[in-house]
Amino acid sequence: MKGTLEHPLPEGMRDLLPEEAERRRDLVERLLARFARRGYRVVTPPIFELASVLERGLRSEDHLKFVEPDSGEVCILRPDMTAQIARIVATRFAGRAPPFRLAYEGTVVRRRTSRAKKHRQIPQVGVELCGVAGADGDLELLETAADALAEGAGLQRFTIDLSDAGIVRALLAGVAPPLAAQVSHALAQKDEPTLHELAADLPHGRRVLALAHLHGGRDAIVDAIALLGGTAAEEPARRLLALFDAAAARGLGARLSADPGEVRSLAYYTGTIFSLYAEGPGEPIGGGGRYDDLLSRYGAPQPAVGFGLDLDALEWALESQGGHAK
Template identity: 65%
Template sequence: MDDTRPRSLEHPLPAGMRDLLPEEAASRRALSRSILARFAAFGFRLVTPPAFELADVVERGLGAHALADVLRFIEPESGEVAVLRPDMTPQIARIVATRLRDHPPPYRIAYEGTVVRRRAGRAKKHRQIPQVGVELCGVPDGGADLELLEVAADALRSVGLARFTIDVSDAGIVRELVTGANVTDARAEALTSALAKKDEARLAEAARGLAFERELCALPRLHGGRDALASAVAILAASPAGPAARRLLDLFDAAALRGLGAHLSADAGEVRGFAYYTGTIFSIYADGPGEPIGGGGRYDELLSRFGAPMPAVGLGLDLDALGWALREAGGPLPSRDGVVIVGAHDDARAHELRARGVATVAVSAREQALAYARAWSFALVWDGESVLDLRSDPENPSTTAAVDAVAALRVLEDGSR
C-alpha cells in the first residue's frame, strides 16, 4: 500500500490542539519565566490551579458569553459533571475565597497554565491557549486598575516588545445607557450588536426614540486618544454613564503620568464583556496576531459568587499571541544553549560542565556531534581542543581554542552576553 500522507498526519490531533517541539517549547518557557519574574517583582505570588474542576464551581464564575466555550465531561470517580478550565479567573476566585481566606487582603495572585475552549469555525484553531496572568483582589479604587496597566506594560517591555497598545474602556458606560433606556432584551441586543460593529446606521435605528438616544448614537465616534475621552465626558455628563466616563478619563490621565501615554488608546463604546465586567476593561494589541495579545478588567461581583465579596481586577496574557507579536517585531532568535562533547565516553568533561549547570550530551564522532547540535539547538560542540560556536550561524560555526571545561564555559558565557 502506497501511503503518501505527511508523517504529521499519521496520528492527527483534535482540532485546535498542537504540539510544541523543543525549540518552540524552550522559547515559550523562557517567555513565561521572564513575565512571571516581572509579576513577582510587583509582589504577585504564584498559584497553580488544577486542569479541570467540577462544572458548578467553574461555571458560576463565568460570564454568560463564556458558557458556550466550556468542554464538559463526566468525572469518573464522582459521576459529576466536570469541565476543562476555559478561564483561570474563576479558579483564582475560588482559591482566594476558600484556601486563602485567612490571609490579609489585598490578594496579589499570579498564575500560569493552559485554558481550553470549545470553539467553532475559524476560532477552533485556538482552542488551546497558554496564559500567564495576575489577579488583584481586595482593592476597591482605581489604583488597582492602574497597577495592572503598569504590570502589563512592564511585562511586555521586559520581553522586548516595545510597540503595543493598551485600549482602555469602562463597562459602565454602555451598561448604564442601555439600562437607563429601559429596553427589552431584544432591543438591548440590537444596541450592543450595532455598537460592537460600530455600525452607526443600525445603531441609529435601534436607538430611535429611546432615552439617551443622542448619547448612544455618539458612542461609535468616541474612541482614540485623550481628546476622544474628553469629548465622551462632555457628551455623557448628564446621563447615567457620566461617572463611568469620568472614571475612565481619570484612569487614562493617571496611566499617562506613569509613562504609559504612548501606549494608550480609549474606546467609550466598547461592549466586550460589559455584562461581566463592572468597570475598567482593557485589551492589549501589537502587530502580527490580528487579535489581542492580552487583556482584562474589573469584576467586582465575581468573588461574591464564591462567598467572599470583594472588588477585583485581573490581567491575562496569551503566550502564543505574544510570541507571534515578538517574532513580527523582529525579536531575538530562539536561543541555543548547552554543549555537545565529541567523545561518547568522556564522562569527566561532561560531569564538570553539568556540575556547573550546563546542559551537556556526548556524541562519539565530530560530524555526528555537529549535526546533533544543529538539530537540537545546542550552542557549542567541544572536542577537547577547540569549541565550535553555533549561535550566530549554525551552518558556519566559529572556532575558538578550548582545552578544558573552564575555557569552554568562558566561550558559552561570553556569547550569551
C-alpha cells in the same frame, strides 16, 4: 513515514515542537519573573472544575462540558482563569487579610465562537489583584502589564486601550438581556449596520451609535463625557478620564489609547477594562479589567482587578517586531 497527518488533532488544538516549546518556556519564565518583582506569587488551578462552581462566575456559552465518570458530576474544562482565582481566594485564603497578589500560567479551552480565533486552546499568563479598590489597583495592573510586555517579553511597541464597562452597561440598563447582548456584540465588532438596526429599540440608541465612532486618545473620552452628559453613563466616563490622566502621569501616556464604547466578552467586569494591542496579530495580545462583584459570588466580597496575556498572540507580535523574548 507518510507525508500526511495520519492521526489529526481536534480542530483548534496544536502541538509545540521542541524549539517552539523552549522559546515558550523562556518567555513564560521571563513574564512570571517580572510579576514576582511586583509581589505576585504563582498559583496553579486545576484544568477542570465542577460546572456548578465555575458557572457562578462565568457565562456558559464558551464552555466545554463533560460528565466526570467516577462522580457523575458535570464538569468544565476551564475557559477562564479569573473565576478559578476568585474561588481560590474565597476558599483557600479564607481568614487571611487582603490584598492578595496572585499570578498564574496555564491553558484555557473555549468553544470556538468566531472564525477569527485560530486556536481554541489559549495559553495564558496573568495576574489578579484582590482587595485593592479603585484607581490604585487599576494603575498597579496597568503598570504591571506594561512592565511585563516591555521588560519581560521585550515587546517595544504596544498599546494599552482603556475603557470602562460601566459606560455601555449604564446605557443598556433596563434593556432586555437578549437585545443587550446583541448590541454589546455589535459594539465589540464595530458593526455599524447592525447597530443602526438595533438603535431604534434602545432608550439611548443615538448615544450607542455615537460611541462606536469614539476612539483615539484623551479627546475621545472628553467627547464621550459630552455625549453622555446627564445620563448614568457620565460617571463611568469621567472615571475613565481620571484613570487615563493618572496613567499618563505615571509615564504610560505614549502607550495609551481610549475606546469608551469598548465591550469585553466576559460579563463579570464592573469598571475599568483594557485591551493590549501590538502589530501582527489581528486580535488583542491580552487584556483585563476590574471585577468587583465576582468574589461575592463565591462568598468573599472584595474588589479585584486582573489581566491575562495570550502567549500565542504575544509570540506573533514579537516575531512581527523582529524577534522573540529578549
